Amino acid sequence: MLRHLKQYDIRPKRSLGQNFLVDGDILKREVAYAELRG
DSSP states (O other), rough: OOOHHHHHOOOOGGGTTTOOEEEEEHHHHHHHHHHHHO
């Protein structure tokens, strides 16, 4: 996703609630914390 945002020069605005998770390590930590099962 980050690649596409950069490719089209799109910059999300937090003031509009546009927050994107771009760090895979944080995602893994959140999934582990939530104890999600697939």
